[in-house]
Amino acid sequence: MREAIGIDIGGTFIKAAAIDGEGRVLRRAKAPTGVEGGARLVEERICAAVDGLRSPATAAAGIGVPGMVRWPEGVVAQSPNIPPWRDYPAAAALGARIGLPVTVDNDANMAALGESWTGGGRGVASFMLVTLGTGIGAGIVLEGRLWHGDTGRAGELGHVVVDPGGAACGCGGRGCVERYASASGMRRLAAEAGLALDVPELLALAGAGDERARAVFAEAGRRLGLALAAWFNLMDVRCVVVGGGALPALEAMEPSLRGALGEAVYGVSPRELAVVEATLGEDAGIIGCARAAFLIEETGPG
Amino acid sequence: MREAIGIDIGGTFIKAAAIDGEGRVLRRAKAPTGVEGGARLVEERICAAVDGLRSPATAAAGIGVPGMVRWPEGVVAQSPNIPPWRDYPAAAALGARIGLPVTVDNDANMAALGESWTGGGRGVASFMLVTLGTGIGAGIVLEGRLWHGDTGRAGELGHVVVDPGGAACGCGGRGCVERYASASGMRRLAAEAGLALDVPELLALAGAGDERARAVFAEAGRRLGLALAAWFNLMDVRCVVVGGGALPALEAMEPSLRGALGEAVYGVSPRELAVVEATLGEDAGIIGCARAAFLIEETGPG
Numbered sequence A, B: 001m002r003e004a005i006g007i008d009i010g011g012t013f014i015k016a017a018a019i020d021g022e023g024r025v026l027r028r029a030k031a032p033t034g035v036e037g038g039a040r041l042v043e044e045r046i047c048a049a050v051d052g053l054r055s056p057a058t059a060a061a062g063i064g065v066p067g068m069v070r071w072p073e074g075v076v077a078q079s080p081n082i083p084p085w086r087d088y089p090a091a092a093a094l095g096a097r098i099g100l101p102v103t104v105d106n107d108a109n110m111a112a113l114g115e116s117w118t119g120g121g122r123g124v125a126s127f128m129l130v131t132l133g134t135g136i137g138a139g140i141v142l143e144g145r146l147w148h149g150d151t152g153r154a155g156e157l158g159h160v161v162v163d164p165g166g167a168a169c170g171c172g173g174r175g176c177v178e179r180y181a182s183a184s185g186m187r188r189l190a191a192e193a194g195l196a197l198d199v200p201e202l203l204a205l206a207g208a209g210d211e212r213a214r215a216v217f218a219e220a221g222r223r224l225g226l227a228l229a230a231w232f233n234l235m236d237v238r239c240v241v242v243g244g245g246a247l248p249a250l251e252a253m254e255p256s257l258r259g260a261l262g263e264a265v266y267g268v269s270p271r272e273l274a275v276v277e278a279t280l281g282e283d284a285g286i287i288g289c290a291r292a293a294f295l296i297e298e299t300g301p302g
Helices: A035-053 A090-098 A107-118 A183-192 A199-207 A211-235 A247-264 A281-299 B035-053 B090-098 B107-118 B183-192 B199-207 B211-235 B247-264 B281-299
Strands: A003-009 A013-020 A025-032 A058-065 A068-070 A075-078 A102-106 A127-132 A136-142 A239-243 A274-277 B003-009 B013-020 B025-032 B058-065 B068-070 B075-078 B102-106 B127-132 B136-142 B239-243 B274-277
Touching (some): A003 A107, A013 A281, A035 A058, A035 A090, A058 A281, A107 A127, A107 A136, A183 A199, A199 A211, A211 A247, B003 B035, B013 B281, B058 B090, B058 B281, B102 B281, B199 B211
Parallel strands (some): A003 A058, A127 A239, B127 B239, B239 B274
Antiparallel strands (some): A003 A013, A013 A025, B013 B025, B127 B136
């Protein structure tokens, strides 16, 4: 059976795997990204990971990058976590070195493709994958294909304003949903309530009945619900898959999130709106990268 | 040259026209909708309009309905302005009577298709048509095709929340953008400022330098800008075409609308975002209906 190599590049580590045509992880590799050595060292590390994983069955490679990627060209416009990659033609440069077809996309898009293939979005034609991490990202699948938008920036759910004039955000705006419902947003809300705790600690405290901790998740859920309501109202795409490191907080957010959907989604019962958990965990990215690789190998980019 | 008949059904009047393959209006008809006579009378009126407009060149008919339409079946789930049409199989019933292929869709979608074909969205692959009327509606074109969503309800821009906990809306929610930036929303803001005026009167007053009238358009523009920012952030579709009866207010809203986009759209200069005027006026609906009719005649529904 043919294989693809999926490569998920973070600011600290490169995670890679050889994956078969049914989305099963066959072999794994992990290496420091080597950002301190510039674009050339990052390239070396990626090539070394691919060399360790490839086999005669390897058909193509897919690479997920945290940041702004021009697609389908696979040019990394900029990546806050990989500063040397600025207007860097990743697909062309790495394809030439590796000697395989290579496709490059934003990491949230790759994760959405992974969840669509074998995860929480399997069998769902259209959905949005929401990643609750340090920030909030999203990848959009419409009728089975990734939606990139006009310039590859689709899915900036994290900066949808849910509290006009509210908390200042690093983007220069105010009241962006990621200031409330991301891991850092929940830590911020907790700090305002006098709790210097991270999400797992807050969850433990809320589980023990602490009202201040519960209020953090209630507010996070209400704000996230407002942002998702904008999505449901605009697109009528009734499935949202939630993943990311702060996913364990979803259950604690759920009552207020559902309440916000009930108030803010027009003409639809919240029961008709699916907000479900991602199932691939940290492997969503590498699996989606492999899926993207199989797709370009079958049909070419685009 | 082949012709199609476009039929725009309102609560009071049916407007119809025979339209050629380049979107030109050849002949027009208008008749009272006859809602008081029930579904049967509305059908009679539509058939009479079609009979007056058809020619040997007539290929198909398209009908736009204000309300919730299941698509591609063309079943009107409900229409506040045409109460007798509840779970009414409009496409099938009217197709059988007229003896032509008939397609039925929501009126905002039909207007979007019209503006896409020969109006403000011509040559733009993806855009959202925003209709500023008594309420705020929207139709979404993605890669040249209407986006209907999972159940035909896509484009409920009017109920995107831009002021959490704000003005109560008929939908049961609070702070929906149409409570601020529609014709009725602007009248409401004016009344709060002690001005019992409609939009043209407010525009005249603002033009004469009245600060209270100017403040109404500033607030309407700011709120509309926040709703459009959610669209731009989520979809990265950088063109919005604005039409509807309150379109003349767009210019007065523009500075605050642009300001809100600048604050709330992530990573994009507002200069890269197009918010342009629709060009077909009241004909957008009938022209879009004709376009939809040509499309089903060419390719079948869907």
